[in-house]
Structures are given as structure tokens and as C-alpha cells.
Amino acid sequence: MTARPSFRRRALGAALLLAIPALERASEPTEATLEAPAGPLDIQAEPPPFTEGIFPCSQCHDRAVDAKPKQLAFHDEIQASLHHGPPSRWCLDCHDNAKRDFLHLINGELVPFTASYRLCGQCHGDKYRDWRVGVHGKRVGMWNGAKTYFLCVNCHNPHSPRFKALKPLPPPIPPQDQGFAASAPASAPEPRKAP
């Protein structure tokens, strides 16, 4: 063959290379639009309830304080169980200092507790993208209609996000222990002799 088809192939390849990023941009959420799944029938799950009496946070934290990490005299439980990323992780990385009833993004934008997934998505972008399209996380309801999608915090404790080990349900009963298998013959049958 001549050089023509190979040129055509190259041109086609170049066109594809140009087209693919454009397609990806169209379907992927950008940083500016950190949003929840956008299907018309997608229903957001109730976030897990706060510890009783803890919210609104502003009932105790009524003003901004020195933001330097330090050992607190309160929130013992959370301090003891805080295992999220590097040891330098600190309350005010996520909780807003001035407006305590909100979380904040890196850029300072305030986020209500009901949309904490936007906060998670800043660092866990791969999981976040998967979650938006239903690859990561859990959904219940109708596969072809109204479904409830669980939020990050429904399954992961934000202060200690690794999924905790569970007690497994009982293993299957082996067939021989189910009480109806034929009992083994008392003695092995005589091996057949060649004629």
C-alpha cells in the first residue's frame, strides 16, 4: 500500500486524541461543580444523626479561636479515635473556625454538614467520581428509577474513615453434617478382579 492510508490513520488518530479529552470534560465533574449524583430520581440518604446534644456546634463554639492544633479538654472520644490521613490532621482542617455549624472547602467556601461529600471529594477525587456514577458506595431502591444514594458519612466515620471489621454470619453447614446424607458403607466394597 502507499503512504495514503497511513496518513489517513494518523489524521484519524489525531482527531480522536483531540476529541477524547473534550468528551471527558463533558462527562466528568470539574472542581468547580463538586455535586451529588444528578439523576432526576436520585434521592440523597439522610446523613447519620449527630451525637445527641452536640449540634448546633455554635452553642458552645461561639467565636473563632486560635487555629493552632492542640490537645483539647473536650471531644475526648473524637480525639481518641481520629485516624484520618496524616497525624497532622486537625479539627479545623474541615470544620470552619468562624462558623462552627459549617464545614469549609480548601478555598474557604462554607459547606453544610448535609453536603460533606464535597469536602471528601477534594482529596478523594477518584472515589468521588466513582461515587457520583454509582461505582463506589451503595444505592437502594429501584435500579431503573427512584433510588437512595448513601453519602460518604453513611458508611465512613469521617474522623476514622477506614471501614471497621465485622463479625461474619455463620458459615454453611457441610453437606455431610446436614443430617440426611447416606451413611458410609461399613466396609469398603471388594475391588473388582480382572477376569
Next chain:
Amino acid sequence: MSASPRLPVIQDAPAEPGAPFSRRGFLKTAASGAALAALAACKPAAVVEELERRNFKELKKDELAAILVRLEKRYSEEYGKGVTVTATGPMAGVNFGYGLDLSRCIGCRRCVYACVKENNQSRKHPQIQWIRVLQMEKEHGVDLTHATPYYDPELVPEPGHFYMPVQCQQCRHPPCTKVCPVKATWKEPDGIVVIDYDWCIGCRCCTAACPYGARKFNWAEPELPAAEMNPVTHYLGNRPRPKGVVEKCTFCIQRSRVGRYPACVEICPVGARKFGNLLDPNSEIRQVMERKRVFVFKEELATEPQFYYFYAT
């Protein structure tokens, strides 16, 4: 085809003019008639009707409706609650696909027992479970020579191990349906491989043919406590089974055909199970296939499962 050798077939002797019937024809009629008459004498009419009926796929609408009514009445009496038996057909433009994230599954067996409950499996004697969770070693990967379903530690996951739940793979080329001598099992247009429990003769050829161990046989009368019986049933799915028939996962046909997720998907505490329409590019299962490395179990057998395993991380 016409050139292929044929077995000698004993033909009915052609009826001679004047003779009312052939000897062979007479014997056939007499034998079946006598058998039916004997049955009719000792069994209620419904039983005779059930024995005389045709294959599920050949049933006319009104015949099927009559069977469903009869079953509803029988089960409602037996279990003391209002049992419904539907035969909802496949949706147009739907082919089901299932995804299971091996990097998420922790082997907790919540799916096994949710399935037993939803699908009215026999509880202990015999114990029937459509899902079997295999514990495997990370060192060996997916390797059945290093797998056990009987693990029972205090907590899962155990270090160094991963878990692979196995259930009916709803193959595109199902070996199980090919071997059925009476066509009691077949693949539906939405991909679900189903069994007609009233047509199954219990020969267990399918159980032997299935490379995934997905088919279970009722070796004894199933143990299904009336209080725990799920009354929302499908003819080809979770209706109570008799002793001596084979059963298996149907993607919860009674749920999936009305748009609901299967029970195992909804119970999974780690969200490892994905389900949807393979023909819809926006469905969760298609998104899995677009974004993740997906594989099928025992690919070398060319059964082409509609059940996909993947690693999301």
C-alpha cells in the same frame, strides 16, 4: 441433515381401511387413559390438571393465570398468609448485568442470609444457599485450590485474605440449560436463567454441568418456617419449592423485573454489589465496565457470564 444416519424407528402400522384403530395406537390410548383415570380417582382435579399441563413457555395466558391462582391458593393455605405468585415477564430493552467489587467485599455473608430470606430457601435440613462466599489468599489471587467457604473467624476481613462471593453467573452460553433433558430450565430475554420447578424432574444434570456450583438440589422436603416465608413470589423465582427439584439465583426475579435491586445488592454493607441494565450506558453496571478492570469467572470455559467481578481500587 437429511444425509445423517437415522435410528430405525418403529412406525405405527398404517390403519387399514375398515379397521377402527391400530393395535399400537389402541395400547397407547388405553395405557394413558387408564393411568389418568386411576389418577382422577384418587387425586383432586387440580393435580391432574397440573400433570397434564404443557411446558411453561407454551402456556397460553389464561392457562398460566389459572395456574398462578391455584398456586396462590395452595401457598396461602399452607403458610397462613396472603401469598402472591406472579409471572412478570422480561422488560423490553433490558439485559441484566451484575458487578461485584472484590476490592471491597469483606466476606461478612450478609448477602447469603438476605438471599435465603428473600428467596425462601430451605433453612437447615437441607440447608440451601444460593450465594457461596469463598475466602481466598491474596498471595494466590483467584485460585480455587486455595479457597474455602467454611471460614469462621471472630472478625472479617482476615489479614492476607480476600473474599469472592459466587452465585449463578447467568451465562450467555449456559451449560446447565443445554443438558436439561426436559427443557425445565432456560435463559430469558433479559438474561436471567430460570427454572420451572413444576417441570424439573430432579435428574441434576444441570447441577453437574454448572462450572460455578450455583445450582442447588432439594435433597429433602425444604424447611421453610411459615413465619419467615416471603409472600411476594414469582413463579420462576422464589415461590416455595418441593423436594426433588433444583434451584438457584435468579437476580431476585420477583424484584428485578419490577425495577428493584436484588436483595444482596441492598444488604451489602460495603457497597460491593452493583446491578443494572447492560443496554443502558448510564447504568451503574455500565459505568463499572467503562471505568474499571472487569473480569468474568472461569473465562476459559466460554460461558460468557453476565456477572462481572472487578477491582475498584
